[in-house]
Amino acid sequence: xxxxxxxxxxxxxxxxxxxxxxxxxxxxxxxxxxxxxxxxxxxxxxxxxxxxxxxxxxxxxxxxxxxxxxxxxxxxxxxxxxxxxxxxxxxxxxxxxxxxxxxxxxxxxxxxx
Amino acid sequence: xxxxxxxxxxxxxxxxxxxxxxxxxxxxxxxxxxxxxxxxxxxxxxxxxxxxxxxxxxxxxxxxxxxxxxxxxxxxxxxxxxxxxxxxxxxxxxxxxxxxxxxxxxxxxxxxxxx
Numbered sequence: 384x385x386x387x388x389x390x391x392x393x394x395x396x397x398x399x400x401x402x403x404x405x406x407x408x409x410x411x412x413x414x415x416x417x418x419x420x421x422x423x424x425x426x427x428x429x430x431x432x433x434x435x436x437x438x439x440x441x442x443x444x445x446x447x448x449x450x451x452x453x454x455x456x457x458x459x460x461x462x463x464x465x466x467x468x469x470x471x472x473x474x475x476x477x478x479x480x481x482x483x484x485x486x487x488x489x490x491x492x493x494x495x496x
Numbered sequence: 497x498x499x500x501x502x503x504x505x506x507x508x509x510x511x512x513x514x515x516x517x518x519x520x521x522x523x524x525x526x527x528x529x530x531x532x533x534x535x536x537x538x539x540x541x542x543x544x545x546x547x548x549x550x551x552x553x554x555x556x557x558x559x560x561x562x563x564x565x566x567x568x569x570x571x572x573x574x575x576x577x578x579x580x581x582x583x584x585x586x587x588x589x590x591x592x593x594x595x596x597x598x599x600x601x602x603x604x605x606x607x608x609x610x611x
Contacts, residue, residue, distance in 0.1 A: 392539075414597065416598065416599075418599075418601075423603070424603060425500070425601045425602055425603045425604070426587060426589075426599075426601035426604075427601070428598040428599065428600070431597065431598055439598060442598070472539070474541060476541075476599075478597070484543065484546070485531075485543065485599065486543070487533070487540065487541035487542075487543075488540070488541075489538065489539045489540040489541075490539050490540070490541075492539075
């Protein structure tokens with residue numbers, strides 16, 4: 384079974400530009416999560432989808448971040464416009480409904496210069 | 497509010513020795529789960545071990561065991577017989593049963609295994 388796939392693995396953009404990160408969860412996993420790790424700090428929750436619905440978006444830092452999961456399959460996280468403090472590693476994870484295990488992707492390293 | 501504390505930014509251990517990575521947590525929820533993840537230099541997050549708050553036994557998975565002390569709110573990871581491939585970042589995380597299943601992570605511990 385394919386794991387959680389994230390694209391791109393690295394992205395370097397200038398302040399003010401737009402970047403879109405993509406996450407393909409494990410097929411059949413209803414739950415999809417986005418997390419972010421800023422250098423040297425803890426990994427922080429951003430939001431949680433159940434199928435195509437946002438279950439919890441309490442961790443989204445501000446309205447420059449927009450997450451979608453059309454059709455309940457893959458998800459995108461758009462940052463527009465990007466700021467320097469948005470730099471970090473963005474992780475996606477998925478899990479089955481009602482199951483405890485989470486499978487993480489390898490992350491997207493975003494650098495805003 | 498949930499909080500995970502990992503007080504060791506870095507740990508060193510010699511190959512074949514055991515090492516304990518510390519994790520303390522804070523929660524008001526009587527039902528919760530504790531996780532440990534490994535992040536090697538390649539970047540992926542690898543699930544290692546899980547402990548439920550009502551589990552009577554400490555969790556074990558191969559060379560990994562979780563020293564769960566509920567009264568002290570600690571969930572230390574013990575790696576026995578360290579291998580060079582164990583060098584990585586290790587994250588402790590918690591999920592409350594009544595939350596929306598999100599994980600709360602600590603800041604991580606970087607483990608270096610030397611020959």
